[in-house]
């Protein structure tokens with residue numbers, strides 16, 4: 030559903046990765062996993078599943094709302110459900126979490142042509158949200174019964190069932206709307222029902238509501254909307270033209286405006302938004318119409334409803350929801366305003382719309398039988414949101430972005446020991462909600478993509494056509510993975526797309542049923558053409574010698590110097606732990622690369638010699654022989670292996686050296702900085718602020734002219750008094766970077782702000798900003814102020830702030846701080862004694878130790894440790910830190926130093942921050958590589 034900005038995804042992936050290393054060991058791997066055969070079978074004593082002894086045929090639902098814009102959030106409901114008895118029984122079990130009135134429940138039995146009341150009682154099971162109806166006489170198989178409910182419900186504040194949202198009209202008038210969100214288990218909050226995806230039924234819905242609302246929307250078109258007594262409005266919707274699961278039912282009561290377009294097939298597309306945004310709905314209409322056309326053509330199935338509404342909700346907790354015939358979006362993901370919407374946002378909107386339209390086929394038409402296989406819906410639509418958006422907007426290069434946005438991101442998480450398989454059986458509502466995770470979406474999409482390219486796009490789509498059209502033989506329109514495998518197998522057999530005796534269910538099943546994913550270790554014999562492949566599960570804490578039981582059927586594709594190719598059809602399938610083959614189409618002294626275009630959901634580790642051959646080709650050969658996806662994969666795999674200490678840093682650095690040739694980092698940073706600018710935009714999504722901050726910091730630290738000059742310009746505006754200040758979100762970044770190249774004037778200005786402020790946090794802020802100035806003379810004056818100035822408030826530890834801000838400045842500040850400590854030993858110690866702060870010396874020395882990155886600095890630092898008589902514990906710590914830092918640097922000091930100096934001039938150098946920096950920049954870099 031929702032599609033987050035790739036930057037955020039990659040950044041958080043990085044953060045998560047760092048966390049994982051300290052994660053507790055897993056619990057889930059030891060538990061027996063329930064596979065598809067068990068889908069319909071309850072697992073625990075307390076089953077949350079409905080029995081299969083009855084099924085709903087049609088719902089007639091009337092809902093009556095109060096003045097919800099005046100905070101009356103109650104509604105009353107009346108529902109009549111026609112139910113077929115599938116087995117002789119005395120009980121009917123439904124879901125319900127509305128307030129039922131006992132007297133309002135009646136039941137009839139079809140005897141001949143009359144309906145008669147049947148004696149019954151009901152009970153509620155609050156834990157399972159069950160409504161269990163017990164009848165005095167046995168209901169017999171093949172009969173239909175009708176149950177009538179009258180009940181009360183509430184419009185919630187959470188986005189579950191009915192919810193109320195609002196927006197500001199003309200900047201002064203608060204207007205309200207009511208909409209729904211049912212997936213996965215919230216329909217029971219608006220009506221007693223069979224609230225499981227397999228129980229599809231027809232619906233006839235009507236709603237009554239008060240002025241000022243003039244119309245309501247639902248899955249079907251309105252049959253009529255008319256004013257009734259007391260000036261109340263009633264809308265009756267046509268009976269749904271097809272069966273639907275409860276989670277796809279939707280309602281909205283709004284004062285939105287609309288914009289329509291009818292396709293050549295006669296499907297009416299309408300976009301709804303609040304009045305001031307209606308001119309920005311054209312993009313959503315256009316994209317949805319094009320997407321539907323492409324899907325219809327690819328699957329040779331026509332969309333079966335007569336209308337498709339898209340509603341832009343000002344309040345919604347996800348990107349979109351694919352309700353049948355009426356898709357709800359958060360308006361940020363649907364509206365497009367040229368010249369205001371950024372290119373990034375346009376991509377999100379396009380991909381979200383294409384994703385939701387995909388659900389018309391995967392999910393709506395063919396519904397996962399139970400939530401454990403929700404990947405049959407979300408995995409396909411996550412895949413197609415890239416694949417089909419690429420076809421509509423080729424310049425977005427979405428298909429290439431898949432590997433870095435979806436696949437690599439989920440690989441980080443899927444290497445956790447607590448990851449789950451694609452199919453994962455659970456029952457309770459809270460466990461079901463947890464199934465809408467990266468495994469259901471991105472991992473499943475990655476596996477689907479792997480099979481599409483392994484079988485060929487043509488064969489795969491042929492299989493999908495069979496799969497979707499099998500609906501005719503499956504009147505309930507629900508699917509389990511076996512349906513998919515059978516259909517794909519038919520296409521495979523027809524096209525001979527797999528080697529003889531290869532069963533698709535077995536191949537695909539190895540990815541669906543097992544948690545995690547493999548890495549393939551490729552060892553070459555450089556005397557002859559033998560290559561040994563070994564597979565093992567990849568976890569984020571690879572331990573040498575640990576071999577997991579899991580085995581996958583891995584499609585092996587490769588390219589080599591002798592035979593460069595972008596071909597994604599596997600050369601062979603690897604099913605065993607280890608195999609050795611002779612490949613005489615590979616030259617002995619040149620690179621060999623596996624997993625072309627990263628279409629396979631696995632990592633590849635090579636022997637050192639081959640990594641060096643790849644690195645050499647990237648740096649000194651023609652790196653375009655590797656597709657953008659492959660380049661991104663090589664760096665991602667290498668970064669992960671390096672982080673897990675199974676790849677030497679020397680090789681890793683060799684590999685990334687080519688990035689410098691591209692000057693890619695600077696260009697990348699510039700692109701991001703220019704896209705987001707230094708100025709806050711009104712009403713922008715929150716993550717924009719987040720990214721802007723990162724962009725400002727990085728671009729300025731890379732000394733990009735545009736960043737330095739723009740932040741300086743803004744800083745000057747503040748200095749000259751032509752603007753009051755900066756928004757809280759960006760103040761730190763703008764002050765620090767605006768002052769970076771500053772001198773005397775800038776220092777005096779900030780010092781004045783500092784001395785004239787009486788707010789402790791502001792004063793600390795100004796001091797830290799001054800510490801950003803990259804000017805030796807100024808910094809010297811700054812640190813000396815702790816001994817010489819009367820302005821410093823030492824009750825607020827401002828002397829310490831100044832010392833820290835100085836040494837954290839970067840190479841210049843570090844030099845200045847060391848010099849100060851050496852030359853001003855006596856007065857400095859006097860100050861600390863006076864303040865009773867001698868103990869702070871330890872933290873200062875620890876802080877400096879982290880930043881020591883040359884032998885010269887290290888020597889000066891060790892001399893200071895002696896002079897200051899640092900205690901043994903601290904001494905051990907700082908010695909260890911500097912030793913590790915220097916050892917790390919010694920391995921590749923020239924490369925790394927040059928790299929850092931040229932591109933970042935990182936202020937606070939330490940091994941860990943440098944590695945993180947690398948990771949983050951690579952994350953960003955991937956996207957850039959994609960686009961070039």
Ligand SMILES: [Zn+2]
Nearest residue numbers: 030384407410
């Ligand atoms: Zn979805």
